[in-house]
Amino acid sequence: MAFQGDSIYWVEVEKVVPNPFQPRREFDQTKLQELADSIRMYGVLQPLTVTRKEIQREDGTFYSEYELIAGERRLRASKLAQIAQVPVIIREGEQSEQEKLELAIIENLQREDLNAVDRAIAFKQLADQFGLSHAQVAKKVGRSREYVSNSIRLLGLPEHMLQSLKVGDMMEGHARTLLMLTDRPEEQEVVYKEILLKKLSVREVERIVRKIATDKVRKKNLGEFDANLIEFEKKFTETLGTRVQIQKTDFGGKLTIDYFSEDDLENILLRIKEEAAEQAPTQHEMVERLAAHTPLSVVAAAAPASEFAPEPLVVQPQTPPEPEILAAAATQPPQEPIPEPEPEIA
Known part of the structure; x- marks a missing residue:
């Protein structure tokens, strides 16, 4: 019909x-x-x-x-x-081919059937395959140039993050904010995991990323930042599962640990305890360390009794004297004290 x-x-x-x-x-x-x-x-x-x-x-x-x-x-x-x-x-x-792709993109955009990743791939394909600028792509699909450019930029995220965006585990606003940490992949990964585990809002993620960017500028202004401190920050971050900052001061330094709820704080404390328990030496290891650097007498004093204590001294009980001997000793008269000799007079 x-x-x-x-x-x-x-x-x-x-x-x-x-x-x-x-x-x-x-x-x-x-x-x-x-x-x-x-x-x-x-x-x-x-x-x-x-x-x-x-x-x-x-x-x-x-x-x-x-x-x-x-x-x-x-x-x-x-x-x-x-x-x-x-x-x-x-x-x-x-x-x-270009018309087929254009029509398919437009139809899906109008019906809002494309997720952010598929939309970005389609825009990039239209631009790369047919040599179009972002402005030309925008004109063909009825969107602004900024919309097209920002969509294509999403493809700069790691594949596993794009997959999370595809299936709806995080929003496009989360992904755009993570792009600000492209040059700091370790911290980008930490923030990404916090988004999934803690269900952070886009506003919370923006606040975290702004703080990271501010710290980056601060460290750059300080000149050559201590490489050891940077390595410590990375190790703390990996161990605790949250962002950790170390700041040098004139009298030592300051350690800052990010958390977002009391549960987070309890989990951080638990991880610290677990890490301390794993790293703590056993009593036997402590004795071995002392033995390597301490005189034997001191080691023996500090060591467990089972390893260094001498054999216990066994005292045999004495047999009490017979009653007749005790009676004879009681009847003997007390002996007179021997007087001291007087000095001779020359």
Whole structure:
């Protein structure tokens, strides 16, 4: 059947092939099944957009094939619903690869079906493959140049962070803020993990990143920063799972540990205790260390009794004298004291 303007036709589902320039790569299977159930009950309410290609068979005859420009989600759901035909609008004339990609991007943008990563990939493909500037891409898709440029910049994040953005574990605002730490990958990774574990808001992440940027400027202004302190900061950060800063002062220094709740504080304290327990020497190790640097007498005094104490002195009990001997000794008269000799007179 046909309408005024673009004509709508019903074609067999198996004759519609996907758009090779489809920018959308992620399809939520649950939502796809929900759409399939709706199509099974009410049909496809919005036609797919296709181009028609005449393909010659080996026997010389021709058949029509329809290449999808927009509507892949509806096509997939229609196949799940096992319906025989779908409504399509056929774009007349040969469509260039650029036009197919442009139409697919625009259709997905209008329906807000693209996630931030797929959108960025599509914009970059349009710019790189067809030699377009960001301003030209923006004009074709109906967005601002800043919107296109900021989207493409997201692709500068590590792959695992892009995957988190794809599946919705973090928001686009989180990702944009993480880009500010591209030149500090260790701290970027720490902040990324805090986003996932602590469910930080975009505003909280912006505050953390601004503080990191301020510290970077401060250290640059101080000139050559102690490499040992930088290494200590990295080790503290890895051990405690949160950002740690060390600041030198005239009389020592200051250690700053970031936390966001009482639970965070308890976890940090627990990690410190666990680390201390792992690093603490055993009693035997302490004795060995003392023995290597201390005189033996001191080591013996500090060592456990089982290793250095002498054998215990066993005292045998004496047999008491017989009663007759005691009686005889009692009857003897006391002896007179022997007088001292008087000095002789010359």
